[in-house]
Amino acid sequence: xxxxxxxxxxxxxxxxxxxxxxxxxxxxxxxxxxxxxxxxxxxxxxxxxxxxxxxxxxxxxxxxxxxxxxxxxxxxxxxxxxxxxxxxxxxxxxxxxxxxxxxxxxxxxxxxxxxxxxxxxxxxxxxxxxxxxxxxxxxxxxxxxxxxxxxxxxxxxxxxxxxxxxxxxxxxxxxxxxxxxxxxxxxxxxxxxxxxxxxxxxxxxxxxxxxxxxxxxxxxxxxxxxxxxxxxxxxxxxxxxxxxxxxxxxxxxxxxxxxxxxxxxxxxxxxxxxxxxxxxxxxxxxxxxxxxxxxxxxxxxxxxxxxxxxxxxxxxxxxxxxxxxxxxxxxxxxxxxxxxxxxxxxxxxxxxxxxxxxxxxxxxxxxxxxxxxxxxxxxxxxxxxxxxxxxxxxxxxxxxxxxxxxxxxxxxxxxxxxxxxxxxxxxxxxxxxxxxxxxxxxxxxxxxxxxxxxxxxxxxxxxxxxxxxxxxxxxxxxxxxxxx
Amino acid sequence: xxxxxxxxxxxxxxxxxxxxxxxxxxxxxxxxxxxxxxxxxxxxxxxxxxxxxxxxxxxxxxxxxxxxxxxxxxxxxxxxxxxxxxxxxxxxxxxxxxxxxxxxxxxxxxxxxxxxxxxxxxxxxxxxxxxxxxxxxxxxxxxxxxxxxxxxxxxxxxxxxxxxxxxxxxxxxxxxxxxxxxxxxxxxxxxxxxxxxxxxxxxxxxxxxxxxxxxxxxxxxxxxxxxxxxxxxxxxxxxxxxxxxxxxxxxxxxx
Ligand SMILES: Nc1ncnc2c1ncn2[C@@H]1O[C@H](COP(=O)(O)OP(=O)(O)O)[C@@H](O)[C@H]1O
Ligand SMILES: [Mg+2]
Numbered sequence: 247x248x249x250x251x252x253x254x255x256x257x258x259x260x261x262x263x264x265x266x267x268x269x270x271x272x273x274x275x276x277x278x279x280x281x282x283x284x285x286x287x288x289x290x291x292x293x294x295x296x297x298x299x300x301x302x303x304x305x306x307x308x309x310x311x312x313x314x315x316x317x318x319x320x321x322x323x324x325x326x327x328x329x330x331x332x333x334x335x336x337x338x339x340x341x342x343x344x345x346x347x348x349x350x351x352x353x354x355x356x357x358x359x360x361x362x363x364x365x366x367x368x369x370x371x372x373x374x375x376x377x378x379x380x381x382x383x384x385x386x387x388x389x390x391x392x393x394x395x396x397x398x399x400x401x402x403x404x405x406x407x408x409x410x411x412x413x414x415x416x417x418x419x420x421x422x423x424x425x426x427x428x429x430x431x432x433x434x435x436x437x438x439x440x441x442x443x444x445x446x447x448x449x450x451x452x453x454x455x456x457x458x459x460x461x462x463x464x465x466x467x468x469x470x471x472x473x474x475x476x477x478x479x480x481x482x483x484x485x486x487x488x489x490x491x492x493x494x495x496x497x498x499x500x501x502x503x504x505x506x507x508x509x510x511x512x513x514x515x516x517x518x519x520x521x522x523x524x525x526x527x528x529x530x531x532x533x534x535x536x537x538x539x540x541x542x543x544x545x546x547x548x549x550x551x552x553x554x555x556x557x558x559x560x561x562x563x564x565x566x567x568x569x570x571x572x573x574x575x576x577x578x579x580x581x582x583x584x585x586x587x588x589x590x591x592x593x594x595x596x597x598x599x600x601x602x603x604x605x606x607x608x609x610x611x612x613x614x615x616x617x618x619x620x621x622x623x624x625x626x627x628x629x630x631x632x633x634x635x636x637x638x639x640x641x642x643x644x645x646x647x648x649x650x651x652x653x654x655x656x657x658x659x660x661x662x663x664x665x666x667x668x669x670x671x672x673x674x675x676x677x678x679x680x681x682x683x684x685x686x687x688x689x690x691x692x693x694x695x696x697x698x699x700x701x702x703x704x705x706x707x708x709x710x711x712x713x714x715x716x717x718x719x720x721x722x723x724x725x726x727x728x729x730x
Numbered sequence: 731x732x733x734x735x736x737x738x739x740x741x742x743x744x745x746x747x748x749x750x751x752x753x754x755x756x757x758x759x760x761x762x763x764x765x766x767x768x769x770x771x772x773x774x775x776x777x778x779x780x781x782x783x784x785x786x787x788x789x790x791x792x793x794x795x796x797x798x799x800x801x802x803x804x805x806x807x808x809x810x811x812x813x814x815x816x817x818x819x820x821x822x823x824x825x826x827x828x829x830x831x832x833x834x835x836x837x838x839x840x841x842x843x844x845x846x847x848x849x850x851x852x853x854x855x856x857x858x859x860x861x862x863x864x865x866x867x868x869x870x871x872x873x874x875x876x877x878x879x880x881x882x883x884x885x886x887x888x889x890x891x892x893x894x895x896x897x898x899x900x901x902x903x904x905x906x907x908x909x910x911x912x913x914x915x916x917x918x919x920x921x922x923x924x925x926x927x928x929x930x931x932x933x934x935x936x937x938x939x940x941x942x943x944x945x946x947x948x949x950x951x952x953x954x955x956x957x958x959x960x961x962x963x964x965x966x967x968x969x970x971x972x973x974x975x976x977x978x979x980x981x982x983x984x985x
Pocket of ligand 1: 747769773
């Protein structure tokens with residue numbers, strides 16, 4: 247059978263009740279004091295021994311940020327964030343940047359091992375190279391040598407600034423400008439690490455690239471920065487995963503991801519977002535305010551975003567595509583699950599500029615408990631987007647009657663030859679469906695997992711195989727206890 | 731011999747309205763009982779109460795299943811203990827393939843009996859064998875459960891699931907409705923193939939037609955929440971000839 251993910255594994259694992267990544271590790275860390283000023287920015291830049299141009303770039307971002315206001319339009323509510331009450335730098339002691347495996351603190355390796363991300367190349371999933379980021383720094387990037395042989399650069403952003411300044415200067419901020427929005431500006435000023443990927447002309451990246459982000463330190467914010475450049479005719483599939491300890495206080499995560507696809511290149515970017523969502527009463531959890539945008543720069547290029555969002559207390563995130571090259575393609579596949587008191591306002595923007603550009607949006611929202619789940623999507627057909635085409639499908643699934651699902655589609659068309667189709671449905675997991683499963687011997691918890699995975703199948707199928715199974719488990723786990 | 735099922739003076743209501751008003755029914759191993767009756771007489775209610783639907787409240791009476799109190803069990807435990815309901819209106823589950831659904835069901839039931847999950851190859855082979863009983867195309871395995879199935883295909887799928895789960899008590903609720911004569915014969919053959927000296931069946935039907943193919947040992951007539959007549963297979967023929975009005979008149983006289 248060609249059934250993608252094996253639900254049985256998923257169901258077997260459903261017995262686990264709690265957020266299973268909630269542990270924190272006792273790693274000796276160097277922490278900066280709380281607070282944000284130009285000095286903080288200078289400190290971070292100095293820590294990373296950055297060149298002058300990088301510091302200037304950060305300071306410019308900081309000054310821009312100071313003039314900006316926090317956005318209030320998303321359909322989420324949370325207490326005012328005190329940006330002076332956050333630590334902007336936390337790094338495992340002594341190591342600067344990545345190292346060979348035997349130089350890495352064993353406690354760090356154990357942490358990632360416990361998260362299911364062994365950093366020993368022998369033990370890893372074959373065909374997946376990993377950059378492991380803990381709090382503000384990259385701990386280890388695997389398979390770098392193997393990738394170098396085909397000319398692929400996969401390294402921590404801090405290393406790229408040192409080793410590949412021309413590429414970084416050319417592309418950093420080219421898709422998400424410094425002043426794009428409040429959190430992008432903040433990130434630009436204080437970003438600590440993240441991944442940098444460059445795929446040379448005509449190269450099909452021989453393995454999946456993946457970054458695993460882990461927040462460990464208390465009271466710190468995580469501001470990662472990822473930049474992926476696919477040169478002409480190249481292909482890369484990249485996956486990002488993330489978890490954080492279970493803590494009563496909220497923690498801020500504000501990332502920026504930029505993708506650039508040149509002519510005939512393709513970037514497939516997948517996310518399994520599992521930041522700590524807070525407890526059943528809504529206490530604690532991550533504020534996940536993220537800017538992700540890709541540009542299809544060249545003709546026939548393609549960018550595809552797939553996201554499975556199960557974590558975070560509050561999520562605010564719109565992975566977008568700017569379709570500049572003629573015949574370029576943008577895709578957005580999303581499953582966003584909210585349970586308990588979680589709030590998510592997520593969706594995408596498809597900006598059609600080139601001729602014959604096409605985009606597809608498939609969004610599946612699943613709300614349970616007292617959560618609020620909003621889809622917000624913009625499709626814009628510029629005057630130049632002759633024969634532009636978009637299809638959007640936005641489905642909401644409700645579990646219980648105390649949660650909310652909302653859809654905010656925005657459509658702007660300046661070209662009469664463009665086609666835009668939008669479909670939306672709202673459904674509930676009905677008693678009939680659950681009883682039918684029960685009658686076959688499937689208990690309610692397993693039935694919810696089965697039904698939800700079925701509902702999300704079109705999106706899950708977009709994920710690389712190894713992660714599809716992981717994502718299915720996550721969906722099941724995050725909805726435990728959602729049906730009484 | 732312990733009966734498979736022993737229903738004594740069962741009363742059940744929904745939203746405060748009493749629908750079942752004292753049902754008595756005992757099924758011995760190997761027996762097939764037909765339950766007939768006009769629309770609205772409470773046939774589906776009886777099936778739902780036995781399967782454990784929460785909307786119904788049992789106000790009086792007992793149901794003993796293989797020596798255990800059935801009413802005390804959750805719906806999934808009833809299923810795992812061998813009770814199967816072929817639904818009058820099977821539900822659709824988008825995105826969940828028939829194969830995947832059945833795998834969850836079969837393995838949940840196996841786990842209950844302390845058995846390990848079936849190997850994928852073994853499971854696939856078993857599915858193909860059992861589908862053949864109702865002449866179902868294996869292509870259905872990859873389709874979403876019941877989604878876009880015709881009425882007849884849904885009913886076949888119910889009997890296919892029954893064959894996979896090998897229940898000791900199967901309740902078939904109007905499995906004949908919506909079937910043309912060929913499909914009826916195929917479904918009936920599938921059911922008959924599953925008759926053994928050890929299991930029992932309750933075949934709920936509105937028409938006598940199905941009982942030409944699935945020949946019952948006992949026929950009951952349910953009317954207004956009570957079993958008003960019990961007889962052999964000939965009772966079904968009498969009903970066919972004289973209609974339900976005959977029973978209604980006689981029962982009201984008796985009552
Ligand atoms: N929620 C309800 N409240 C009151 N009466 C109901 C409710 N649901 C079903 N009934 C009644 O229960 C009776 C039995 O229905 P059912 O068991 O489906 O009959 P059958 O299957 O024999 O056609 C019908 O008269 C129906 O109207
Ligand atoms: Mg009925």
